[in-house]
Amino acid sequence: EILPVINKIDLPSADIDRVKMQIQDDLGLDPADAILVSAKKGIGIENVLESVVQKLPPPSGDPAKPLKALIFDSHYDSYRGTVVHFRVFQGRISKGDVISFMSNNAVYKVEEVGIFQLDMIKQKQLSAGQVGYMIAAIKTVSDTRCGDTITLKNEPCDAPMPGLKEAKPVVFSSIYPVASDGYEDLVIALEKLKLNDAALIYEKDTSVALGFGFRCGFLGLLHLEVVQERLEREYGLSLILTAPSVRYQLLMSDGTETTIDNPALYPDPTLIELTKEPFIRAA
Secondary structure (H helix, E strand, C coil), X not given: CCCCEECCCCCCXXXXXHHHHHHHHHHCXXXXXXXXXXXXXXXXXXXXXXHHHHHCCCCCCCCCCCCEXXXXXXXXXXXXXXXXXXXXXXXXXXXXXXXEECCCCCEEECCEEEEECCCEEEECEEECCCEEEEECCCCCHHHCCCCCEEEECCCCCCCCCCCCCCCCCCEEEEEEECCHHHHHHHHHHHHHHHCCCCCCEEEEEEECCCEEEEEEEECCXXXXXXXXHHHHHHHCCCEEECCCECCEEEEECCCCEEEECCHHHCCCHHHEEEEECCCCCCC
């Protein structure tokens, strides 16, 4: 359900009729349902809140059932470890509970749960329908994955939430630190970045010229650029990236098939019968 809201109607330049046409043309919604609002002057605020109550369904879920919560994001705190962002679909979670991540069976004891407002507000427990955070001294960053399901160790739910899907990278590039002593910083940065970028895939790589680094898989060139920018801005790293490539399927002369994503692993061309590369069929 989408509630169209037109804000800033108090401005002299406000063109409400034009915006209503955009709502109809771009969003396919009925412009007659648009709520006229001026947040600055407090106009229409009660109408927005009333529409939320009347038109948006409340969260569903049985607090009495075994805990089932879905991780949708995480961030790393230097003092408290990984802070997990999740929504509770059924059951309850509170301080002292022993929880398990269903994708890897990692077990932790909950130290704190809370909700997000202007700050993180500590709560005694979170129950079905609520969105909040959890701190459980998670120092192994790789244990937390977006889309994973949280449940209680001693009273697990029947099945994980249908949200965890392995990303399929299509573009590959190797990342190396400019200075060899920056490798450990790169390891830590990639682990933390992986917390809220489930599509990032990486494995250790090495080069005679560039030293130790990682072979990374991305969803596309834009994803590659975003990851590079975040590593450099958020973690202060100086990086070298190799030219991006795709995954090739090779049919060898002896009848065997192999798949490569690194040009350094390309075999002798005289031994290759056929090379296949991916392409996009767009209408």
